[in-house]
Amino acid sequence: MATPVSTQSTSSAPRRPEEIAKACEAIAFDVSFAPVRAWKERTGRKAIGFLPIYGPREIVTAAGMLPVAVMGGGDRVEIVRGDAYFQSYLCQLPRSTIELALGGQLDVLDGMLFPATCDVLRNLSGMWRMSFPDKLVRYLDFPHDHRPLVGMRFWENDLRALAHDLGALSGIVPDETALARSIALYDENRALLASLDALRVEAPHRAPIAEVYALVRAGAVLPVEEHSVLVREYIAAAKAADRAPRDHARVLVVGAFCEQPPIGLLVTLERAGCYVVGDDLCLATRLVGEQVATEGVPPFASLARAWVEKARPTASRYLPNEEKGRWLVDRCRALRADGVVLAAPSFCDPALLEQPMLQTALDRAGIPHTCFKYAENTAQLQPIYEQAGTFSDSIRLFTEAA
Amino acid sequence: MSTRDTEGGHVPKEPSMIKQKELLSAYYDRLVAAPQTGQKVVYTFVPGNLTELLLAFDVLPVLPEINALQSAMRGRSGDFIAEAERAGHSEDVCSYVKCDLGMLRAKSGPTGKPLPPPDLLLLSYTGCFTFMKWFELLKQEFPKAEVAMLHVPYQADGVVTPEMRQYVLAQLREEVVPKLERITGKKLDEDRLRELMEKSALAEDDFVAVLEAGKKKPSPIDGYFGAVFYIAPLFSAFRGTDDGVAYYRLLREEVEQRAAEGRGPITPLGQLDDQRIRLVVEGPPCWTSFRELWSMFAAEKAVVVASTYCKVGGLYDTGFRHDPRRPFDSLADYCLGCYTNLSLPSRTDLVARYVREYQADGFLVHSVKSCNSFSAGQLLMLRSLEKKTGVPGGFLESDLVDPRYFSGANVKNRLESYFQMLLARRGAAAERAAEVTP
Numbered sequence: 001m002a003t004p005v006s007t008q009s010t011s012s013a014p015r016r017p018e019e020i021a022k023a024c025e026a027i028a029f030d031v032s033f034a035p036v037r038a039w040k041e042r043t044g045r046k047a048i049g050f051l052p053i054y055g056p057r058e059i060v061t062a063a064g065m066l067p068v069a070v071m072g073g074g075d076r077v078e079i080v081r082g083d084a085y086f087q088s089y090l091c092q093l094p095r096s097t098i099e100l101a102l103g104g105q106l107d108v109l110d111g112m113l114f115p116a117t118c119d120v121l122r123n124l125s126g127m128w129r130m131s132f133p134d135k136l137v138r139y140l141d142f143p144h145d146h147r148p149l150v151g152m153r154f155w156e157n158d159l160r161a162l163a164h165d166l167g168a169l170s171g172i173v174p175d176e177t178a179l180a181r182s183i184a185l186y187d188e189n190r191a192l193l194a195s196l197d198a199l200r201v202e203a204p205h206r207a208p209i210a211e212v213y214a215l216v217r218a219g220a221v222l223p224v225e226e227h228s229v230l231v232r233e234y235i236a237a238a239k240a241a242d243r244a245p246r247d248h249a250r251v252l253v254v255g256a257f258c259e260q261p262p263i264g265l266l267v268t269l270e271r272a273g274c275y276v277v278g279d280d281l282c283l284a285t286r287l288v289g290e291q292v293a294t295e296g297v298p299p300f301a302s303l304a305r306a307w308v309e310k311a312r313p314t315a316s317r318y319l320p321n322e323e324k325g326r327w328l329v330d331r332c333r334a335l336r337a338d339g340v341v342l343a344a345p346s347f348c349d350p351a352l353l354e355q356p357m358l359q360t361a362l363d364r365a366g367i368p369h370t371c372f373k374y375a376e377n378t379a380q381l382q383p384i385y386e387q388a389g390t391f392s393d394s395i396r397l398f399t400e401a402a
Numbered sequence: 403m404s405t406r407d408t409e410g411g412h413v414p415k416e417p418s419m420i421k422q423k424e425l426l427s428a429y430y431d432r433l434v435a436a437p438q439t440g441q442k443v444v445y446t447f448v449p450g451n452l453t454e455l456l457l458a459f460d461v462l463p464v465l466p467e468i469n470a471l472q473s474a475m476r477g478r479s480g481d482f483i484a485e486a487e488r489a490g491h492s493e494d495v496c497s498y499v500k501c502d503l504g505m506l507r508a509k510s511g512p513t514g515k516p517l518p519p520p521d522l523l524l525l526s527y528t529g530c531f532t533f534m535k536w537f538e539l540l541k542q543e544f545p546k547a548e549v550a551m552l553h554v555p556y557q558a559d560g561v562v563t564p565e566m567r568q569y570v571l572a573q574l575r576e577e578v579v580p581k582l583e584r585i586t587g588k589k590l591d592e593d594r595l596r597e598l599m600e601k602s603a604l605a606e607d608d609f610v611a612v613l614e615a616g617k618k619k620p621s622p623i624d625g626y627f628g629a630v631f632y633i634a635p636l637f638s639a640f641r642g643t644d645d646g647v648a649y650y651r652l653l654r655e656e657v658e659q660r661a662a663e664g665r666g667p668i669t670p671l672g673q674l675d676d677q678r679i680r681l682v683v684e685g686p687p688c689w690t691s692f693r694e695l696w697s698m699f700a701a702e703k704a705v706v707v708a709s710t711y712c713k714v715g716g717l718y719d720t721g722f723r724h725d726p727r728r729p730f731d732s733l734a735d736y737c738l739g740c741y742t743n744l745s746l747p748s749r750t751d752l753v754a755r756y757v758r759e760y761q762a763d764g765f766l767v768h769s770v771k772s773c774n775s776f777s778a779g780q781l782l783m784l785r786s787l788e789k790k791t792g793v794p795g796g797f798l799e800s801d802l803v804d805p806r807y808f809s810g811a812n813v814k815n816r817l818e819s820y821f822q823m824l825l826a827r828r829g830a831a832a833e834r835a836a837e838v839t840p
């Protein structure tokens with residue numbers, strides 16, 4: 001019997017933000033996926049996993065199943081068999097994901113979706129087919145042609161085919177009405193996460209990055225309604241908490257769109273004097289931050305359009321003309337960030353090839369930046385502490401001088 | 403070993419090699435002269451290249467991967483990569499990209515002369531996401547160049563669906579052709595496109611006959627080291643041309659002649675007639691130590707009878723041909739069908755088929771650090787292939803064009819022990835067979 005994990009307070013007193021964050025941490029970083037097991041036992045329904053950077057969770061939910069973002073094993077999984085599957089010069093995420101699968105922790109998932117994020121995840125979809133032939137495996141080929149009657153139509157067809165396959169597994173083939181209901185639930189969640197982001201911009205001392213990250217990441221495994229309750233509770237608690245601001249630099253953390261840094265690394269950035277006022281962490285559940293439902297557009301078409309028109313410009317998307325650099329500069333200004341930390345997973349071609357382009361854009365705009373590589377199980381945090389500390393000091397000196 | 407005509411280590415060139423050299427060098431001259439002649443230049447990639455369509459517009463294709471590999475074979479890639487890393491590129495990423503960017507920064511070309519800038523960046527990114535980043539970076543270097551995106555869906559389920567084909571066709575008609583028309587100021591002449599495709603198919607027939615000669619014993623070709631020369635015209639700018647047709651006819655005749663005489667291919671150590679080991683190879687070559695690696699095979703009398711690398715620019719031996727009767731459909735099918743666009747299970751099945759059909763003693767996986775598209779999953783392929791074929795596999799690691807990742811002594815050790823194991827296995831099998839024969 002799986003241990004049920006409570007997302008709610010057991011007493012009537014409101015929880016403090018750190019208590020909510022602690023509960024979220026237990027959910028978000030549980031590599032045995034106990035919350036998913038508990039949900040399945042409670043509901044008798046199925047769960048579908050997906051890898052970063054995107055899964056159409058709205059469709060999975062509309063098909064009566066639980067979407068679960070699988071973001072590797074972080075620093076909580078010892079790699080025993082995973083190394084026999086991947087050469088040393090490949091990133092860590094697929095290795096720990098295979099490790100989890102071989103260890104049986106992912107048995108709880110009845111299918112797996114592989115988004116077209118990079119060559120490694122693309123090939124991992126084939127490895128999954130070879131290794132787990134009884135599970136549903138689908139590859140999500142995002143369109144890089146963005147015209148409504150070409151790329152968007154192709155993508156919408158793909159989403160409809162996915163809905164059909166998921167329906168065959170769950171017994172509920174989602175129609176437009178069911179999808180509209182599901183999109184509304186996720187839109188509510190997106191609106192709450194946007195409020196959380198706004199709080200971070202206005203008062204970053206009220207919502208430390210480690211808490212925010214645990215809260216956001218809990219959404220990777222919880223049903224969306226439950227997650228929305230938690231986000232609402234956290235925002236209220238964080239606003240009410242007595243937390244004093246510090247003289248920290250305001251930074252954006254960019255580059256961690258797929259393999260996630262260990263939470264210790266995020267804590268280190270803050271300890272070193274950086275308030276993270278914006279990030280691209282946990283994009284698997286946040287790639288589309290805007291409202292998906294579009295007036296006058298049917299739900300499947302809205303969802304297809306959201307990927308093309310509303311998804312964040314990450315390294316996995318082809319956008320020429322330095323659009324991503326411009327977006328980053330604009331975002332820095334909108335969030336009143338003093339600088340950018342470019343943090344990319346080691347051996348990640350998309351992230352690392354993107355970095356010099358972003359650096360050029362930041363240089364042109366006169367925005368300070370620093371960059372480093374990490375792996376999800378990076379344990380040596382002292383060099384990062386020193387680097388981030390120097391960066392934060394230099395920004396503050398620069399700001400004071402200005 | 404039984405080699406002939408080595409003339410003190412100097413390997414003689416066959417007529418097809420001389421012809422190829424002439425073709426490529428004339429082509430580079432045309433490219434270098436493009437700013438003067440006014441011919442438009444299109445940068446694009448090998449897997450899923452649209453050569454016939456480009457030639458129908460009289461534009462000159464430039465293939466950055468080929469620039470990178472040529473720089474490596476001329477011993478210049480290490481410097482170009484260092485140049486790109488000085489400019490902020492990570493040691494971790496694909497060395498092809500860095501070699502190309504370093505070459506641009508050094509204001510050089512693979513032959514030493516700088517190449518003309520692109521009028522169009524034609525991003526047909528069959529089978530590799532790094533291509534996208536590569537062209538985003540090139541677009542930054544050449545802001546005036548137009549970009550045409552051709553997103554080719556991946557054959558994740560091992561099939562091409564009508565929707566996938568439709569998507570590619572729509573992009574060809576609504577994105578690629580209009581952009582070519584705009585940069586050249588010409589309308590597409592479909593009859594010319596058909597004529598070009600007719601010639602492509604002729605060359606492709608001869609090319610397949612050359613590759614399939616690897617089934618003979620002894621094999622008159624080397625299907626990996628030798629084949630990278632055989633693929634060069636077909637995978638680059640010569641499909642659809644008279645020169646291409648003539649080259650493949652000449653090559654086929656040479657190969658058939660060698661087969662009829664029971665001769666093997668020419669290797670860096672001379673002609674390899676006496677072949678002890680037949681291999682299939684999966685993965686790209688190591689261009690920086692190309693001859694050194696080939697020599698290690700030749701020294702052990704090992705011949706590669708088939709490889710996957712010579713299918714990255716088209717999987718012709720499974721039946722595909724450019725078809726003048728349905729030019730756009732066949733361009734779409736070509737892009738969708740390249741080896742790099744196959745799923746891991748399909749790739750594994752193909753290698754298993756080669757092992758069987760080419761009667762190989764073993765198969766080697768060459769894993770290159772640069773190329774996630776090829777490498778991710780190769781260890782699982784290896785194990786699965788061993789199960790499927792009952793033949794032991796070998797595993798080598800190095801890189802495409804970054805000389806820092808080729809360790810000669812290490813590779814040699816691994817190869818020697820692998821070859822010894824294959825021979826011992828064959829010896830044991832022969833003994834077993836002798837025991838049961840009355």
Ligand code: SF4
Binds near residue numbers: 117258348350
């Ligand atoms: S970390 Fe980068 S290379 Fe690794 S799976 Fe994610 S996107 Fe791909």
Ligand code: SF4
Binds near residue numbers: 498533774775
């Ligand atoms: S990753 Fe591989 S296929 Fe892609 S550009 Fe690099 S070498 Fe070519």
